[in-house]
Amino acid sequence: MITRAGGARRARRPGLAAALAAACLLPVGGCAPGAPAQEPLRLMVPVPAGGGYDYTARTVAVTLRDTGLAGEVEVFNLPGSSGTVALTRLLHETGNDRMLLQMGLGLVGSVLSQGVPHGIDEATPVARLIAEPEAVVVPADSPYASFGDLVRAWKANEGDGSGGLVAGIGSRVGGPDHLALMLIAEAVGLAPAEVGFDRYDGGGQMLAPLLGHRVDFALTGVGEYRHAIAAGQLRVLAVTGPRPVSGVDAPTLRRAGYPLEVVNWRGLLAPPGLTERQRAEVTRLLDRLRATPQWQRALRENGWTDAYLTGDRFSAFLAAENRRVGRVIDRLGLTGEADGAG
Incomplete structure (x- = not known):
């Protein structure tokens, strides 16, 4: 779809191939003998399979499996309306500490550009996981x-x-x-x-x-x-980050002569209504995930920066991002231009 930002749009709808990967069940270890069965931890991805959100969620799931930190993890895709279908689903799971939404800068932007009635601030912030620069590729x-x-x-x-x-x-x-x-x-x-x-x-x-x-x-x-x-x-x-990426032979925008930095980030939200104990347990699981050699290796291999942030600090970061991204969207005239998921 060729788009003129702020202007008319000639639609070219992408195919349906991504729908073939709409769900994936990843078994993660097993419960200890005699331990009570626990519902799977479900990671919801608000876009079709194959993108950055999807890959991040599946990396989390595989790491939980390989380290034995969780009993079972299910990754499933729920695309639609620029990710806000999944956000709405999350907000209707009040008190459910067995579901997390993979999200990040993109979801912040889509919520603001569409002016949807339900915001990210209605969910429970859990953790910012990684930061990643954009790349200009040919x-x-x-x-x-x-x-x-x-x-x-x-x-x-x-x-x-x-x-x-x-x-x-x-x-x-x-x-x-x-x-x-x-x-x-x-x-x-x-x-x-x-x-x-x-x-x-x-x-x-x-x-x-x-x-x-x-x-x-x-x-x-x-x-x-x-x-x-x-x-x-x-x-x-x-x-587009503040420094070159290891293993990638390319300058930063600043080194190329343009004083600009743009860094993407991804994190996890939980439904509203979690108790302090539930939130602490989910955070503790991610604390342990982050400390594993397997997760640290995934960061290196994917060119991700460890941007781990939890609790009130992550809540404050989300509030600041809403303000920052909102100003950019207003300045560039992007309000109301959201289209699809990605």
């Missing part, structure tokens, strides 16, 4: 060998009647890929309202169009395409 055979090459071509094509270069994003409007694209366009001197982009339901659906040159470049989380980057299928032109 196919290995792209004519753009550097971020500077891309910017020159992007600006040269602006307003020439052809629509300019087309970016790919794997998040909803108001999500991390989209916000990064708009902020980068602004930083290089382009009008965000004139930026063309195709939106896909996660990085999994975006890879083929990117490799097939149906988009000129893409914004994505570093970890989502780590295998394609390592295999030489994709080239990273820049990363």
Whole structure:
């Protein structure tokens, strides 16, 4: 779907392939002999399979399995309305400490851009897990060998009647890929309202169009395409974090000459109405998860930064993010533009 931010939109709906991975049951160890059976811990993903939220949730589940920290973990996808279908489901699970919602910056953006009646602040904040920079990527055979090459071509094509270069994003409007694209366009001197982009339901659906040159470049989380980057299928032109990413041969935007940092993050919410004891037990489980060598290895392998934050500090962070992202959305005129899930 090629979109002009703030303007008319020509719809190109993504296929239904992601629906094939709509649910996944991951057995995690077993209960000790004689221990009472416990309901599975359910991790709800608000987007189709294949994206950053999905991969993060499944990494949590696999780590819980491999370390024996939980009895059974079920990961299931509930996409719809830019992630707010899953948020609504969570808010109707009052007091259920066996369900968590995988969320992050993207869900904050979609709630604010859509103006939905139920907010993240109605849920129980559990933990911020990781932070991840965005990456500007092109196919290995792209004519753009550097971020500077891309910017020159992007600006040269602006307003020439052809629509300019087309970016790919794997998040909803108001999500991390989209916000990064708009902020980068602004930083290089382009009008965000004139930026063309195709939106896909996660990085999994975006890879083929990117490799097939149906988009000129893409914004994505570093970890989502780590295998394609390592295999030489994709080239990273820049990363949006404060420092270079280990194993990725690309400068930061600041090093490339643009004083901009955009960092995505992901965390977990629980339903409302948890007791202090329930909340403490869920937090204790994640404390133990974070301390495992397996989780630390997952951070390194995926280019994720340990951004662990719990309790009142995570609540304060969420409130600050709502204010910060709200200001960006208002300034870029993105309110009411949310579309799909990603």
